Amino acid sequence: DTGVSQDPRHKITKRGQNVTFRCDPISEHNRLYWYRQTLGQGPEFLTYFQNEAQLEKSRLLSDRFSAERPKGSFSTLEIQRTEQGDSAMYLCASSLEDRRYTFGSGTRLTVV
Amino acid sequence: LAKTTQPISMDSYEGQEVNITCSHNNIATNDYITWYQQFPSQGPRFIIQGYKTKVTNEVASLFIPADRKSSTLSLPRVSLSDTAVYYCLVGEDDKIIFGKGTRLHILP
Numbered sequence: 001d002t003g004v005s006q007d008p009r010h011k012i013t014k015r016g017q018n019v020t021f022r023c024d025p026i027s028e029h030n031r032l033y034w035y036r037q038t039l040g041q042g043p044e045f046l047t048y049f050q051n052e053a054q055l056e057k058s059r060l061l062s063d064r065f066s067a068e069r070p071k072g073s074f075s076t077l078e079i080q081r082t083e084q085g086d087s088a089m090y091l092c093a094s095s096l097e098d099r100r101y102t103f104g105s106g107t108r109l110t111v112v
Numbered sequence: 113l114a115k116t117t118q119p120i121s122m123d124s125y126e127g128q129e130v131n132i133t134c135s136h137n138n139i140a141t142n143d144y145i146t147w148y149q150q151f152p153s154q155g156p157r158f159i160i161q162g163y164k165t166k167v168t169n170e171v172a173s174l175f176i177p178a179d180r181k182s183s184t185l186s187l188p189r190v191s192l193s194d195t196a197v198y199y200c201l202v203g204e205d206d207k208i209i210f211g212k213g214t215r216l217h218i219l220p
Contacts, residue, residue, distance in 0.1 A: 004155075033207065042199060042210030043156065056207065091155045099146050099201070099208055103155025 004104035006092050012110045013082055020078045021107045025094030032075050033101065034067055035091040036060070043091055049075060082111045116200045121215040130187045132214050134200030137181050145176060145183045146208070148199045156199060156210070160185070190218050 005024040013019050025032050030051050035043035046065070047057045051072035061067075064082075069075040079086055089108050093101040117135040124130045136145070144163050148156040160167055162174040162183070173186040187194055199213040 031206075035210075040212075042197075042212050045207050045209060048207055050206075089153075093155065099144060099203075100158045100161065101148075101156070101208065103157065105153070106155055108153075 006104035023092030029094035033093040037089045136202045146201045
């Protein structure tokens with residue numbers, strides 16, 4: 001296993017379009033996290049899963065955002081009706097039940 | 113979650129030892145202290161974690177005094193490739209919350 005994979009690495013979309021990102025965690029990790037990071041800021045927590053159950057969602061996650069983790073394996077993060085303020089790096093991480101996260105390289109979203 | 117305070121930025125020179133101190137005055141009994149490193153356009157990378165006294169691995173050392181109200185990440189003999197943002201995190205919750213971190217700039 002080579003770590004956490006995120007796809008795509010870059011996405012440019014027009015305002016109002018929907019986008020979907022994928023994250024493949026380390027196979028034996030039961031926890032999966034999504035973060036968003038803008039320039040000069042630390043990553044902001046969005047949501048996390050334990051196996052297939054979504055256990056917590058940040059108030060940052062508006063109704064336009066939805067995340068899934070079917071069968072407790074890969075996860076998808078969908079943003080509907082994108083806005084320019086959604087432009088950011090979207091990071092996925094996975095872990096066992098400790099605080100040693102392994103992050104992917106992220107998906108950079110640009111909304112034009 | 114315990115609040116952490118760390119310097120916004122630091123400069124050092126190649127070959128020097130760099131110490132980054134993090135304050136966490138309201139750390140709880142069960143909280144661990146964890147440090148991450150982040151390079152531009154990459155996700156953060158776990159460096160080291162500790163609860164008390166000293167922890168050392170192949171990358172860094174973590175010094176935690178008896179009162180645990182602060183911690184110091186020590187990077188021995190830094191190189192240009194150690195230029196990155198370093199985050200200090202404290203807590204035991206299921207999720208980790210990042211602050212702005214310390215931007216470390218290594219000069220030749």
